[in-house]
Amino acid sequence: MAEPFFINDLVQHIVSGNLRIPSFQRGFIWDADRVAHLMDSIYKGYPFGSLLFWRTKTALQTERQLGPFELPENDPDFPIDYILDGQQRATSIFGVFQNQLTASDDQDESWTKIYFDLSAAKDAQDSQFYFLPDDEVDADRHFPLSILLDPPKYRQFLKTMDDSIADQIDELYRRFTTARIPVQTFSTDDRAAVAIVFERINRLGVELDTLQLLSAWSWSDDFDLLEQFNDLSAELGPYGFGDVGEDTDLLLKCCAAIISGDAGPKTIINLSGADVRTRFKEVRTGILGAIDFLRTHLKAYSTRVLPMPNVIVPLSVFFATDKDQNTHPDSDQQKTIINWIWRTFFTRRYSKRLEQLNTDIVEMQKLKDGQAHQLGDFTCSIKPSFFTETAFNVGSTNTKTHILMLASATPLDFLSAGEIALGTVLRDCNRKEFHHVYPRALLESQSMNPKLTNCLVNFCILPRASNNKISAKPPSEYRKLMPEDDATVAGIMSQALCPSDLFDDDFQRFFDTRLDLLVGHAKSLMGIDA
Template identity: 50%
Template structure:
């Protein structure tokens, strides 16, 4: 591993060689954290290394170095883009340089060596201060250390004992070495993979997100196109799709390259994305229409996996004003694949591998060729419904809710059909309640951890739940309309609901739910 002196870092930044790619997050360290880094360098503590990507080709879009606008680069030198260590390199540059004024809208404070601080192994001897907080008798500015004239002038006001400490401090920073690794390549796919891996242990940043910064920004305003698509989808309850740039980028790569991986995406040409974007939009819209009509999905929150949209968008992608005509056989195959993907939790792991297989299979289905779409093993057992807790926004609960929605359930109090579109769009906990009330289960001694399993839930609004109350099912039956049998049938609920025998009810309903799930996957 090589290293750089602080002086070398200052020179590299000032001549425009060290730069920040647009896909990096912004500078987030507060002044106190910057001062703490100075203390670590001063005391010789490890503080991590930098990772620089050296390339001859300048990116179309870059960020400034924290609050500092970067100077134009010298074309005779390569570019070193910071892949890891932006916070550290920005702090080091900002503390010691004086040539570039920081953006006044960004929080920044100069750092000082506090001569009154005890030389403690743990406590910092450096402080970040605003001008009015500086005491010139105890605070020595670090931005003078690499400017000999200013350094000599500033030291004149200190006594001999303090000068010894100041000179020692300056020497430590001049001798400090900042370790770095250098990745030299013009292969951006390799850079994307490296960047994703170094970020995996911190705040997640999907490789697909960063690729928009260097692939299409100048030739095609991809973000604006995504925003326009969001506006088009909002009236239908799917604005969330347009807001999920990661999902849309996967759809782009799948439609244009037949592969949703970062490598496939980065190899796309900006012109292809621009000229074929209508095809991508048609694919996404067609996928959403299919889900709304065939499985009652009313918002992206209803999907156990939003990734399901990716293969579907490939099937429905079409140029211009053309639309894909779906045969009954194709529709049945797609619906079967949807349910098998949900109940098998297909996109919980091995996402790229499974996407690749499903994209290939759905493309063959679209062309009328033999395919294996949905031909993967799935087993649904009754205990799926008796051992899984009902929790919104989890894969199993979302799948269960969609399963119930297929039956066009009826209101337990009025007997009228539940307004599924409204309920699923709002999609909140108040629309689902226990069939066996928790108050009743507590009275008869059922353990709390068995109260809220999937098999004990149905579509039941907060108001209707209050009407039925916390009584035994046999008691609240009297408050239900005369069409009780049809209500139970549409709710996939056995007559044993009214037996007041919770365990018998769970056993019978979970079996009924299991058989219904299997029928959807046939």
């Protein structure tokens, strides 16, 4: 633990240019009320957190300004302290008390106008500090903190004060000038070590953005990785995968997997800038190819319906190429990849261990190179409980897997027998596009167990308009709204993975029969013998 800072020490450290903000930090986001609350905590001696500095001899090529303040150049003969944790607090303290830097013209600094209410009752909980616009300031009541560490202005203000509040102002001055800010300093020029520190801070609730961290080292003046990923995000947006372009963790895993055959954090942080620049075309084509494969062969028309987005990482390895011609799997490779994806979804393979992702990256490369491989050769099974014990929730992994499985059977509209426009339904993945085969209101009236009513077994894909027409009708009633031809209805039921004798209103028989159909279809998708 380094020596604590007095407030004036912090202000001078920033003004000297030796305390700076790395570009991988978020910008200043606190509002004036939070700044005032911090001032109250300092005044009352409450703990308000420590600052964590990263000390290095090598300046970053890209930095942020401190809130609205453009930082002066640092002395190259002195090391630089970058704020790793506590930027919001440091900026707030500096902004309120400093009097040497001018805010940028396009930046709001109004939040720095924090006042001490001289007439406020002393209370352990309620704050005595407020943000006030100029037209609400009462000079006899509100003391501006901005002059507290500005001797000329402070002395001038004292001359105008009534003696009755002199002691109160003296105590205010004493508390802020003696307040000590806990500081920890972490010294290294090893960027991998910095990344590890950030990762550990992240586990305590501070957002980590490794992409911005890597960009901060500015791999090349003519190559901006953040800009490349933003462009990729814009390209993927119209296809329903804009979220992938915004998922920096996923994109960096794809980079590391394609370039180094490993998607671990240490590999990501140690990526060679030259390799990223020269092989980014491979990364881009790999990601685009992976998403095209998921859309074409699994009908995954958006990330909203993709159970485990990390499948994109090994899949991007297969499609990565620097050639003008895209990579295309042959029939055996295609079957292997599809089986592997379904096995990964049904077993939730990537929910716990990174090692399994890295194993699949290695095996995917072997498949691509025509070598002996074990892609998908892991223990997998499908139990009835997958469908009976999972409540339908479009945000859950199991439900998304169920939805994609239903989509794989090319479902038809119950009423028109027309093919459902899955691109529209699965793009938004709206709850209203999915329907209880046996309506919930019907089963509630029969006092059916809600767990059975709302589990995956009782759900199918059905457009909103038809859903509304069926409403709470029992199957025997909504059968009258369907095509008259029994063969057509049997086809509708088959492609909905439902039994053809659905319409006798026997829920338990429907439940048991459909459960067998779902389990059988899941095994088929995974390439498991029934």
